[in-house]
Amino acid sequence: xxxYYSSKALRDRCSTEKKGIRYWGEPxxxxxxxxxxxxxxxxxxxxxxxxxxxxxxxxRNNRAGQFAVVISANMRxxxxxxxxxxxxxxxxxVDKSKVTRIRILEVTDYHDD
Numbered sequence: 001x002x003x004y005y006s007s008k009a010l011r012d013r014c015s016t017e018k019k020g021i022r023y024w025g026e027p028x029x030x031x032x033x034x035x036x037x038x039x040x041x042x043x044x045x046x047x048x049x050x051x052x053x054x055x056x057x058x059x060r061n062n063r064a065g066q067f068a069v070v071i072s073a074n075m076r077x078x079x080x081x082x083x084x085x086x087x088x089x090x091x092x093x094v095d096k097s098k099v100t101r102i103r104i105l106e107v108t109d110y111h112d113d
Contacts (some may be wrong), residue, residue: 001013001045001099003104005103006106031071031072035054036088038054045096048096056068063110067106077106080103
């Protein structure tokens with residue numbers, strides 16, 4: 001899958017081990033890097049497991065159109081399909097098998113939103 005980032009700083013933290021460790025600490029940075037590698041190895045979003053540990057899931061409410069994968073108990077990588085027009089299923093859901101580009105928006109604990 002092609003991976004884009006919402007900012008250069010986020011890209012550097014996610015893709016450079018040293019910068020990730022400095023920003024998030026070693027355990028969290030290693031988990032984030034692991035998830036990024038899973039994205040890189042997949043050809044489409046449908047190949048990212050909806051079961052633990054990554055538990056890829058679509059978000060709702062103020063985060064509609066975004067997805068998340070689990071990093072730790074509360075931390076998530078938040079991302080979105082990176083298309084002008086997102087590929088949809090007839091029922092209106094995202095056709096994950098056709099999503100081959102994502103943009104990582106943030107790494108956060110969104111549970112307090």
